[in-house]
Amino acid sequence: MSRSLRLAVIPGDGIGQEVVAEGLKVLGAALPADVKVEATEYDLGARRYHRTGETLPDSVLEELKGHDAILLGAIGDPSVPSGVLERGLLLKLRFAFDHHINLRPGKLFPGVKSPLAGEPDIDFVVVREGTEGPYVGNGGTLRTGTEHEVATEVSLNTAYGIERVVRDAYRRADSRPRKKLTLVHKNNVLVHAGHLWTRIFQQVGQEFPEVTTDYLHVDAATIFFVTQPERFDVIVTDNLFGDILTDLAAAVTGGIGLAASGNINPSGDFPSMFEPVHGSAPDIAGQGKADPTATVLSVAMLLEHLGFTAEAAKVEAAVAADLAERAGVRSTSQVGDALVARVSG
Numbered sequence: 263m264s265r266s267l268r269l270a271v272i273p274g275d276g277i278g279q280e281v282v283a284e285g286l287k288v289l290g291a292a293l294p295a296d297v298k299v300e301a302t303e304y305d306l307g308a309r310r311y312h313r314t315g316e317t318l319p320d321s322v323l324e325e326l327k328g329h330d331a332i333l334l335g336a337i338g339d340p341s342v343p344s345g346v347l348e349r350g351l352l353l354k355l356r357f358a359f360d361h362h363i364n365l366r367p368g369k370l371f372p373g374v375k376s377p378l379a380g381e382p383d384i385d386f387v388v389v390r391e392g393t394e395g396p397y398v399g400n401g402g403t404l405r406t407g408t409e410h411e412v413a414t415e416v417s418l419n420t421a422y423g424i425e426r427v428v429r430d431a432y433r434r435a436d437s438r439p440r441k442k443l444t445l446v447h448k449n450n451v452l453v454h455a456g457h458l459w460t461r462i463f464q465q466v467g468q469e470f471p472e473v474t475t476d477y478l479h480v481d482a483a484t485i486f487f488v489t490q491p492e493r494f495d496v497i498v499t500d501n502l503f504g505d506i507l508t509d510l511a512a513a514v515t516g517g518i519g520l521a522a523s524g525n526i527n528p529s530g531d532f533p534s535m536f537e538p539v540h541g542s543a544p545d546i547a548g549q550g551k552a553d554p555t556a557t558v559l560s561v562a563m564l565l566e567h568l569g570f571t572a573e574a575a576k577v578e579a580a581v582a583a584d585l586a587e588r589a590g591v592r593s594t595s596q597v598g599d600a601l602v603a604r605v606s607g
């Protein structure tokens with residue numbers, strides 16, 4: 263009997279279009295013949311915004327709910343005021359589908375050159391909270407446009423939201439060989455949110471006696487990402503810190519073109535969404551220069567999430583082999599073709 267995978271595809275803006283095309287090629291090559299991909303592409307992003315004024319209409323949000331997963335490229339374009347698409351489309355999706363687990367692996371593949379000295383053994387995962395923190399849009403301006411203008415951007419942290427992401431991170435740490443979990447926050451200054459995170463981190467830790475824990479202020483964490491990345495196994499942190507730390511994680515593991523992510527709704531009530539960590543990169547868009555590897559690794563996370571474990575491993579192995587032998591400059595589609603060949607071979 264044939265099976266089907268209902269996939270919503272949102273290429274988005276800039277290089278999002280280019281890298282998603284390669285991700286889909288690899289997905290098609292990785293799946294067994296009896297799995298039919300029913301992919302529906304959604305025209306969301308700057309072009310739609312200019313044409314209709316829409317970012318993410320409710321009717322599209324409804325349609326998206328009927329899919330097994332979403333593959334997204336990137337959102338954001340210099341022709342649209344900063345934040346309109348990022349908030350009105352990308353964050354709206356993450357919040358509406360309760361993507362509270364934002365999973366971002368930081369792995370240095372063999373043969374990939376890190377800018378760090380030596381050959382550090384980097385293999386950690388950042389569990390970033392995805393629906394709260396300073397990203398909720400809780401703020402505004404007063405005396406707008408005057409020299410006494412005031413702007414606020416209040417971070418929202420709920421015990422419910424922290425506990426569920428912290429428990430998820432403990433489970434992940436418990437299932438990994440090193441069983442180590444690091445909380446990153448800034449509880450020496452952000453005492454209200456920071457103490458809540460710390461207290462819940464300690465409380466939930468009682469349920470996981472085999473997991474060793476530590477705590478780092480986010481500023482110190484940036485030092486150790488560069489000087490001692492081997493010390494990390496699983497990291498749990500809030501939405502903003504996780505956003506910043508995972509671009510740094512990408513930089514020390516070979517570059518932003520290799521960094522994958524999953525916005526997970528563990529209950530399965532809504533589709534989870536997989537996307538590269540990077541943005542729409544307007545500086546290289548349309549030139550075939552973008553590395554599609556981050557998207558392809560995000561496809562591997564999507565496959566794993568949907569239970570296609572062997573296929574996910576095949577995609578990751580293809581990426582590993584390609585990275586180990588990389589030489590010279592290749593276009594976006596040449597990298598995609600090479601990965602398709604490896605996955606199919």
Ligand SMILES: NC(=O)C1=CN([C@@H]2O[C@H](COP(=O)(O)OP(=O)(O)OC[C@H]3O[C@@H](n4cnc5c(N)ncnc54)[C@H](O)[C@@H]3O)[C@@H](O)[C@H]2O)C=CC1
Nearest residue numbers: 336337338339348518519539540541542543545546552553
């Ligand atoms: N998830 C998303 O959709 C995200 C969207 N953005 C949006 O993207 C736009 C550009 O943001 P930036 O801050 O410039 O971040 P960016 O991640 O788009 O680009 C940062 C740098 O990395 C390079 N880069 C990114 N992806 C690459 C790839 N696959 N291969 C090779 N080089 C790559 C770019 O050329 C640029 O020099 C903005 O509108 C921003 O809001 C930013 C981050 C995430």
Ligand SMILES: CC(C)CC(=O)C(=O)O
Nearest residue numbers: 348349352353505539540
């Ligand atoms: C563009 C944003 C909404 C977020 C971002 O930079 C990210 O999730 O990595």
Ligand SMILES: [Mg+2]
Nearest residue numbers: 505506509539
């Ligand atoms: Mg980011």
